[in-house]
Amino acid sequence: MPSFQYTPQVQAEYQRLFDTCVINPDKYPDVDAAIKMIIKNQPRYEVVSATVGVPWYFIGLTHYMEGGCDFSTHLHNGDPLTARTVQVPKGRPVEGNPPFTWEASAEDAMIYEDLNTWIDWSIPGVLYKLEGYNGYGYHKSSIAINSPYLWSFSNLYTKGKFVSDGQFSPTAVSKQCGAGVLLRRMVEKNMITANVTDRLTLIKQLGPEVTFNPSRYNAKAEELQQIMNLAGSHLKVDGKAGRITSDAYHSFTGSFLAGDTAMGA
Numbered sequence: 001m002p003s004f005q006y007t008p009q010v011q012a013e014y015q016r017l018f019d020t021c022v023i024n025p026d027k028y029p030d031v032d033a034a035i036k037m038i039i040k041n042q043p044r045y046e047v048v049s050a051t052v053g054v055p056w057y058f059i060g061l062t063h064y065m066e067g068g069c070d071f072s073t074h075l076h077n078g079d080p081l082t083a084r085t086v087q088v089p090k091g092r093p094v095e096g097n098p099p100f101t102w103e104a105s106a107e108d109a110m111i112y113e114d115l116n117t118w119i120d121w122s123i124p125g126v127l128y129k130l131e132g133y134n135g136y137g138y139h140k141s142s143i144a145i146n147s148p149y150l151w152s153f154s155n156l157y158t159k160g161k162f163v164s165d166g167q168f169s170p171t172a173v174s175k176q177c178g179a180g181v182l183l184r185r186m187v188e189k190n191m192i193t194a195n196v197t198d199r200l201t202l203i204k205q206l207g208p209e210v211t212f213n214p215s216r217y218n219a220k221a222e223e224l225q226q227i228m229n230l231a232g233s234h235l236k237v238d239g240k241a242g243r244i245t246s247d248a249y250h251s252f253t254g255s256f257l258a259g260d261t262a263m264g265a
Helices: 008-020 025-040 042-052 056-067 102-112 123-134 179-188 199-209 219-230 243-253
Strands: 161-164 167-169
Touching: 008 123, 008 179, 008 199, 008 219, 025 042, 025 056, 025 179, 042 056, 042 102, 056 102, 056 123, 056 179, 123 179, 199 219, 199 243, 219 243
Parallel strands: none
Antiparallel strands: 161 167
16 A cells, blocks of 8 residues: 555645646757657557556656666666566566566556556546656655656756655756656647546545634645636635635535534525
């Protein structure tokens, strides 16, 4: 089980990040070049997709992130196919003998990450699993930045990076385009049709976690305000779930926030 769980709040946050992602203008040539490379290899990704049930573009994005779309390396981590993996995860694939075909290694990588059993291929679900492929360390309270593995080359990331396993540098800057940025650009260009979780569903999932309290900041209330604004509200995003926030929640769901004794009065 991953330490960073896929809760309704996390799902809403991934959708918000995707919706508010703005690619740095000077990085468009790099982003488009990476996408061109992924699209060129789509037929090979589709072969693996048909076997493990993972969308071809997810396989393509991880292949770019882990190995620069090099078909002589393991999808797990970019190690050479001439031997089992040396870096984490070590010793993959367990079955068979090197040299491995890229397809056999890729299938093993998807199964090793339990991606063959994952069923939520909405935008939040894809982003959650993309980040998990690299690790959820950026969510630690001592770090708490948006993962460059997802958001490098966009307005959502400036600096901070794990420079080796378990070693975080607050000043290091990722020089690789984030997978979430690539996904955003692919959707913008209508290259893929993603299963987008509608915002009303996200509001309904997150709302029960928010209690009416006009005077105290609550991170979940802030997330709810952000999602409702993306869905058409015009709330002050301050994390304080007061009258206006509760009324807005009622307009979407027909219910007021828990603890709202005024009930819209």
